[in-house]
Amino acid sequence: xxxxxxxxxxxxxxxxxxxxxxxxxxxxxxxxxxxxxxxxxxxxxxxxxxxxxxxxxxxxxxxxxxxxxxxxxxxxxxxxxxxxxxxxxxxxxxxxxxxxxxxxxxxxxxxxx
Amino acid sequence: xxxxxxxxxxxxxxxxxxxxxxxxxxxxxxxxxxxxxxxxxxxxxxxxxxxxxxxxxxxxxxxxxxxxxxxxxxxxxxxxxxxxxxxxxxxxxxxxxxxxxxxxxxxxxxx
Numbered sequence: 001x002x003x004x005x006x007x008x009x010x011x012x013x014x015x016x017x018x019x020x021x022x023x024x025x026x027x028x029x030x031x032x033x034x035x036x037x038x039x040x041x042x043x044x045x046x047x048x049x050x051x052x053x054x055x056x057x058x059x060x061x062x063x064x065x066x067x068x069x070x071x072x073x074x075x076x077x078x079x080x081x082x083x084x085x086x087x088x089x090x091x092x093x094x095x096x097x098x099x100x101x102x103x104x105x106x107x108x109x110x111x112x113x
Numbered sequence: 114x115x116x117x118x119x120x121x122x123x124x125x126x127x128x129x130x131x132x133x134x135x136x137x138x139x140x141x142x143x144x145x146x147x148x149x150x151x152x153x154x155x156x157x158x159x160x161x162x163x164x165x166x167x168x169x170x171x172x173x174x175x176x177x178x179x180x181x182x183x184x185x186x187x188x189x190x191x192x193x194x195x196x197x198x199x200x201x202x203x204x205x206x207x208x209x210x211x212x213x214x215x216x217x218x219x220x221x222x223x224x
Contacts, residue, residue, distance in 0.1 A: 043212075043214040045212060056209050093156075101162050102212060107155070
């Protein structure tokens with residue numbers, strides 16, 4: 001069964017460093033998303049991406065964040081200068097279209113020291 | 114952002130009995146609702162969904178009920194099994210596709 005994959009599973013970084021989180025969505029899906037979950041809190045929407053551009057982004061997704069689909073299979077989330085409060089589980093998701101269920105990857109645990 | 118609420122942080126049921134998980138929403142623009150199951154250190158796993166044009170959707174042991182006038186949905190699991198023990202999230206979306214999640218309910222099914 002096709003699945004969304006994410007790498008790395010755990011990333012530890014120093015405050016102020018750049019990190020890139022990688023995702024491989026399900027191959028025939030067209031809509032891609034990033035969500036995050038801070039420990040003990042809700043899963044929160046960050047950004048949606050379709051047709052090589054951002055469809056929607058949340059208030060969390062400020063200028064420090066960017067997304068890219070560099071090669072037609074990978075979907076990346078970059079945080080330019082990490083802050084302590086960026087520590088969270090980051091989940092990638094994909095769907096066939098906007099009105100279908102989203103399938104989530106296993107997540108990347110980001111720890112900012 | 115309290116647009117989607119799961120007011121019960123936890124629920125414990127006996128194996129074989131029915132589990133009922135509840136979810137309330139405030140935004141009348143939501144038109145698609147989903148339930149996800151999540152184990153620790155894993156991503157949410159899609160369980161079942163319902164469009165706002167329906168009031169019930171069933172898939173095996175899982176049934177989702179939607180009451181639009183009350184802005185309430187529920188997930189019924191019957192019969193409950195120990196492997197169902199996990200955190201259950203309801204989520205809602207409108208025409209943009211982004212999912213708004215509830216806080217989750219931890220279900221424990223006791224053998």
